[in-house]
Amino acid sequence: MATQEILVLTYMKDGSLEPSGLELLNPATELSNQNGMQIGIAILGSEDESIAEECISKGADKVYLVSNDILKTYNSDAYVHAMTQVAAKIDPSIILISRNIEGRELAARVAFRLGTGLAQDCLEVSIDKETNRMLANRPVYGGSAIAIVDCQSDPQVAAIRPKAYEALEADTARTGEIELFEADIPENVIKVHTIETVAEEAEGIQLEDARIVVAGGRGLGGPEPFEQLGELADLLDGAVGASRAAVDSGWIPHSQQVGLTGKTITPDVYITVAISGASQHMAGCTGSKVIVAINKDPEANIFKDAKYGIVGDWENILPALTETVRELTQS
Amino acid sequence: MSIKIAVLAKQVVDPDMPPSAFKIDETLKQVTTPSTIPPVVNGFDENAVEAALILKDALQATVTVISSGTGFALDVMKKPLSMGADELVLLDDEAFSNTIDTFSIATILASSIEKLGGFDLIICGRQASDWDNAQLPLGLAELLNMPCITLGKKVDIIDDKVRVERVTSEGYEIIEGSLPCVVTVSNELGQPRYPTLRGIMAATRKKPTVWNTGDLELDPDTLIPKVQLRDLFVPVNTQECEFIEGEDEVDAAKNLALRLREEKLI
Numbered sequence: 001m002a003t004q005e006i007l008v009l010t011y012m013k014d015g016s017l018e019p020s021g022l023e024l025l026n027p028a029t030e031l032s033n034q035n036g037m038q039i040g041i042a043i044l045g046s047e048d049e050s051i052a053e054e055c056i057s058k059g060a061d062k063v064y065l066v067s068n069d070i071l072k073t074y075n076s077d078a079y080v081h082a083m084t085q086v087a088a089k090i091d092p093s094i095i096l097i098s099r100n101i102e103g104r105e106l107a108a109r110v111a112f113r114l115g116t117g118l119a120q121d122c123l124e125v126s127i128d129k130e131t132n133r134m135l136a137n138r139p140v141y142g143g144s145a146i147a148i149v150d151c152q153s154d155p156q157v158a159a160i161r162p163k164a165y166e167a168l169e170a171d172t173a174r175t176g177e178i179e180l181f182e183a184d185i186p187e188n189v190i191k192v193h194t195i196e197t198v199a200e201e202a203e204g205i206q207l208e209d210a211r212i213v214v215a216g217g218r219g220l221g222g223p224e225p226f227e228q229l230g231e232l233a234d235l236l237d238g239a240v241g242a243s244r245a246a247v248d249s250g251w252i253p254h255s256q257q258v259g260l261t262g263k264t265i266t267p268d269v270y271i272t273v274a275i276s277g278a279s280q281h282m283a284g285c286t287g288s289k290v291i292v293a294i295n296k297d298p299e300a301n302i303f304k305d306a307k308y309g310i311v312g313d314w315e316n317i318l319p320a321l322t323e324t325v326r327e328l329t330q331s
Numbered sequence: 332m333s334i335k336i337a338v339l340a341k342q343v344v345d346p347d348m349p350p351s352a353f354k355i356d357e358t359l360k361q362v363t364t365p366s367t368i369p370p371v372v373n374g375f376d377e378n379a380v381e382a383a384l385i386l387k388d389a390l391q392a393t394v395t396v397i398s399s400g401t402g403f404a405l406d407v408m409k410k411p412l413s414m415g416a417d418e419l420v421l422l423d424d425e426a427f428s429n430t431i432d433t434f435s436i437a438t439i440l441a442s443s444i445e446k447l448g449g450f451d452l453i454i455c456g457r458q459a460s461d462w463d464n465a466q467l468p469l470g471l472a473e474l475l476n477m478p479c480i481t482l483g484k485k486v487d488i489i490d491d492k493v494r495v496e497r498v499t500s501e502g503y504e505i506i507e508g509s510l511p512c513v514v515t516v517s518n519e520l521g522q523p524r525y526p527t528l529r530g531i532m533a534a535t536r537k538k539p540t541v542w543n544t545g546d547l548e549l550d551p552d553t554l555i556p557k558v559q560l561r562d563l564f565v566p567v568n569t570q571e572c573e574f575i576e577g578e579d580e581v582d583a584a585k586n587l588a589l590r591l592r593e594e595k596l597i
Contacts, residue, residue, distance in 0.1 A: 077478060101500050105481050108433070108466035112473035117434050117557025120464045135561065140431070140462050141362060142346055144353050146566050147462075149431060153557035191478035192508040195494070200502035208500075212597070236597055244518070254498060254519055260463065261517065263500065269596045280346075290596055292587070293572070301350060303572045310587055312580040320584035328592050 002154055004037045007092035008060070009083045009110065011044035011071070011102070017051050020098035022167035024160060025059035027125050028096055029168060031134065034127035037093060040064060042086045042181070044079060045071035049178055056176035058168045063176060064090070068183040070190075074102060077190045080109045082183040087114060089181070092155050094134055096125070099159035107159035119149045119158040134158060142260055143279035143286075163266050163287055200253050205239045207256060212238030213267045213288075215258055217281075218245035219274025219295070219314065226252050229273060232322045235329055241265065241285075243275050259284035273314045277302025294318070334392040334488060336383045337450040339440060339468070340376040340411055342400055345369070346460040353565070360563040362461070372410050375456025377523040378516045380411040382454050382486045384524065390488060393417045395447065399439050401428045405539070412534035413526035419539040420447065426544050431462050432556035437470040439554070442547045444475065452493060453513045457482055465515075472513040480506050484519035 006028045010021030021041065028039045041055050042064040052063035066086055070078045083106060087095060095114075097107040099121050111118035119125075119136035128135050134156040140147045151158070207213065214233040216226055226240060233240045241258040242251070258265055259281040266287035273294045275281060282305055285291065293306035294317050303309050310317055348368045356363050364370075372380075383394045396411040399422040412419055422443050430436065444450060453475075458465035472479035484503060485496035493512045496503050498519050508514075526534070544551070575590055577583035591597045 104465060105469060105479070108469035109473050109479070111466075112434070112437070112470040117432060118466055119558055120433075120462075120466055140563070141344075141353070142460060142463065144350070144565065145355055145362070146562075146564055147431060147560055148562040150559040150561045151557075152555075152559055153434075191512075192480055192506055194504050194506050196505040197499075198502045198504065248518060253502075255500065255502060261457070269591070279350075290594075291570075292591065303574075304568050305570055306572045307570065308575055308587060308590060309572045310575050310580070310583050312583060316580040317584040317587075320581040321588055324585045324588035325597060328588060329597070 002091050002093045005062075005090060005092040006031050006037050006039050006094040006096065007087060007090055008039070008041040009087065009095060009097045010041060011074070011079065012046045013074070017043065017046070017054070018098070018100070020100050020103075020162045022055070022058050023162070023165045024096045024098060025055065026165040026168050027160060029059045031094060031125060031127055035132060038062065040090060040092065042066050042083070042090070044082050044183075047180065052178045054170070056174050057170040057172050061176045063178045064181045065178065066181045066183050068185050070185050071183065075190060075192070075194070076102070076105045076109070077192055078185050079106055080113065081185050081189045083110045084113045085183055086181060087155065095155050095157045097157070097159050098162055100162045103159055107157065111157040114155060114157070116153040116155055116157055117151060119151055122158045122160050123164045125158050125160070139283060141279070143283035162264055200255060205237065207239045207241055207258070207263055208265055210239035210265075210267055212236040212269045212271070213241045213258070213265055214238055214271045214273070215241030215243065215275060216246055216273045217243035217275030218249070219276070220246065220251070223251040225314075225318075228318055228322065232271070232318070232325060235322065235325050238267070243281050272302055273318060275302055276300045277305065332391070334386070334390055334452065335450045336386060336392050336394045337444060337447070337453045338376070338379045338383045338394060338396045338411065338416065339453065339455045340380065340396050340398050340408070341373040341459045342370045342398060342403060342408060343373045343459055343461045345371045346374070355563055355565055357562070357564055360560050370404050370407055372407060373456055373459045375458060375516065375518065377411075377456075378518055378520045379454040379456045380414055380416060381523040382483065382514075382516045382520055384415045386486065386488060387415065395420060395450070397440060397443055398422065399427050399436055399443075401425055408539070409534045409537070410526065412537050413530040414524055415530055419537065421539045421541045422547065423541050424543040426551070426554055429461065430556060431464070431560045432558045433464050433466045433470055434557045435554045437467055437474055439547065439549065440467070440471055441474040442549055443542060446542070446547060449511065451510045452488070453477070453511070454486065455513065455515045457515045457517045468513050468515045475513070477511050477513050478508045479513040479515070480508050481515045483514050483516040486514055486516065
């Protein structure tokens, strides 16, 4: 019989808690409000009690600080091993993991190793009142459809899309327990090794952090127009993004790709130029507060999600838009 | 020594169909497609075939394509053969019909891989364009007790190791794993090759191996879904687009900038 606990599995990254770890305490709290279970969070690679206190203030009842020198840097084999070990010891009813870049590897392996199923890439989780089991709401078919899935096996595991939830406000009056957990990771569990890391990301403001993103698609026809997008982005202190079609054509590096197989962004303003708005692209940007679309096809899918749009030729529109923005921002 | 490579390929509804053709039968909880739009091999799985064939071009290797499902369009599923793969194994049974539950599909595929005597390298697409689960290769690696390296844009075999250039959010990293290993590849690997006329002729003559539940000696209990589909629907869009106009496109662009300023968005 599983314990009455909802367990968030997360880890340290570059010296601080991976940001989606705190986000996950929000859906954990929602689930807890529905089924009355307590909330645990296991943090790999940390012995820092101040981080544990922050987790308690943002929703955790119990914090497990999971230590082992191997966990100081990310290795999928070591992380899967440690996460499974913690989960097996705590034996929770529900496990939440972020579907961030590491979670894309970890969640499925942890679930399978525990002999259970995984609700992948969830936007929302809840408890079914009748069965008392977890339900998850997740986009499928590149975002063209939504599936509601039922977790039938134990523990019930969901991987949550980053930024689907915001971290809760800190409540310093909250109290909780902190437990140290030393992971046992035999050397032979590590079968893959990182030999080299190569960065090719654009300089300046990072795509995920930008308040304004200006993105271009197949309709731009080549790499040069991305320089024009860059000019507008610079004026707005923003970043340049792209659709997969533009990336596959080699016009801009993969690191700038927005969409299902690229980055998920949530800027205040997302300006798209010559992007048709296929569901796979929209999967990466529907969290934008305002979408602005410039496209010559009035039937383009992008206008369904856009708040403001212009139907027309970007070659005429973009320079005029950039000039007006320059006058407005510099006056 | 010849290297045994398996590629997992899935038959999916064409993701490039016009949005107007995309319909869901909410009672059956299935996507329905008009008969004029034939299914395709999942795009990332074609990248996986390409990755295997690149290795086969350089080394002595055999490439076996394995697919689990039912209602296969044989001409569609033979495409990897016409690209240059050696054999095709179809795991075809009503009980293998497309499901959002990855655990049961991974169990089916794992048993076929054992029946085929195992492989040195199993290459998969990063995800299928229907359920977008991106978990089968990882789960399969767990069931087969193999390492798994995801999101490859280049896959090499060096001595008894696989070396993968893995796409990351910042660029890429080079990862090495011991064989046997599961590797998933992404579109960054490059365009899959086109079938040659010779390849198409050879594929026509090749007969796939077809196995069902009995052939795989599967315990039906292992196919009980762990994650079940309760509902499937097309989301409703409530956003209304305000189209900005002007005397001409230049004027409209100016008005757009002014409107965004008015709303304090820029």
